[in-house]
Structures are given as structure tokens and as C-alpha cells.
Amino acid sequence: MTKARLKEMLLVISVSYTIISLGTSLFDAVLSGSGEEFSRLLFKFICTVIAVSILYTHPMLERLSPLAMILLQYVAAMLLVFLTIWISSFFEEIHESGYFDAFRSFTIIYIIGAVAYYVGLHLDVRKQNKLLQEIQAGQNKLH
Known part of the structure; x- marks a missing residue:
């Protein structure tokens, strides 16, 4: 395959x-x-959409330093997660430690996902650079 x-x-x-x-x-x-189980599953899905969507904004933020870009992405993602919790509070009761629990859970998973995303991105860039070097070396042989 x-x-x-x-x-x-x-x-x-x-x-x-x-x-x-x-x-x-x-x-x-x-x-x-x-709908308790569905609410939890829907929240997990929304958090996944937020995290993946935010990570995929990196091309729009490339003019920033990598650290600033990563921090800005994380803060934006957390704000969206908190906004989601706040909106859901109009439909169901939020546990008193709900925001902290979401912060802790989302942060751990987000860090793992961001590391995987950026390592994959780095490997792709290295692969493209190697291919570019091979093309340039081939052109130099022609001249």
C-alpha cells in the first residue's frame, strides 16, 4: 500500500x-x-476542530517569530474553547471547575498535537529543501 x-x-x-x-x-x-454523553462528545469534537483549525493558520502567521506564532495560536485556541464553554453554559450547567478542567485537558492534548503538527511540518520542509538541493545540483552538472 x-x-x-x-x-x-x-x-x-x-x-x-x-x-x-x-x-x-x-x-x-x-x-x-x-444528552449528557452527546454533549461531552460534541465538546470534544468542537475542541478538535478548534485545535486543528488554529494550527492550520500558521501560514498566515509566518512573519511572526515561531515562539510568538505558537503562543498566539495557543491563546486563540484557549479563548475559543472558553467561548464554547460560556455559550454551552446557557444550555447546561457547567461544573464549578469546568473552565480549569477544560484548560488542563485541552492544554495537554493541544501540546501533543502541536508538537506532532510542527515536527511533521519541519520534516516536510527538510524533504523539500533536500529535493531543491538535488535539483540545483543537477542543474549545476548541466552547465
Whole structure:
């Protein structure tokens, strides 16, 4: 199996799992009349969307130093998570330590995801630089 095919397959699995998980939880919530499990799952999904979306803003922030970019992304992500909690507080009661719990949980997972994202990005840049050097070396041989 090729690397591109494997990536495609993993993407389809991820999307399918998300749709199935959200769908079955919503279905169970409608049947049982309790949406607590669905609310938790939906919050996790929203946090995932926030984290991935924020990490993918890096091309728009490249003029900043890497540290400033990473900190700005993290702060923006946390603000969006807190906004999500605040909005959900109009529909359900938030535990007294809900904001802190979300901060702790989201920060740990976000750091792991950001490290994976930026390491992957770094590896891609190194691969492109190596390819560019090979192309330049080939052109130098022609002259």
C-alpha cells in the first residue's frame, strides 16, 4: 500500500468514525432523553476542530517569530474553547471547575498535537529543501 493511499484511508477512517460517533450519540440522546454523553462528545469534537483549525493558520502567521506564532495560536485556541464553554453554559450547567478542567485537558492534548503538527511540518520542509538541493545540483552538472 502506498503512503498516499494509507493517508487517504486514515482520513476516511477518521471522518467515518467522527460521523458514526456523533450520529450514534445523538441518536442515543434522542431515544434516552439524556444528552449528557452527546454533549461531552460534541465538546470534544468542537475542541478538535478548534485545535486543528488554529494550527492550520500558521501560514498566515509566518512573519511572526515561531515562539510568538505558537503562543498566539495557543491563546486563540484557549479563548475559543472558553467561548464554547460560556455559550454551552446557557444550555447546561457547567461544573464549578469546568473552565480549569477544560484548560488542563485541552492544554495537554493541544501540546501533543502541536508538537506532532510542527515536527511533521519541519520534516516536510527538510524533504523539500533536500529535493531543491538535488535539483540545483543537477542543474549545476548541466552547465
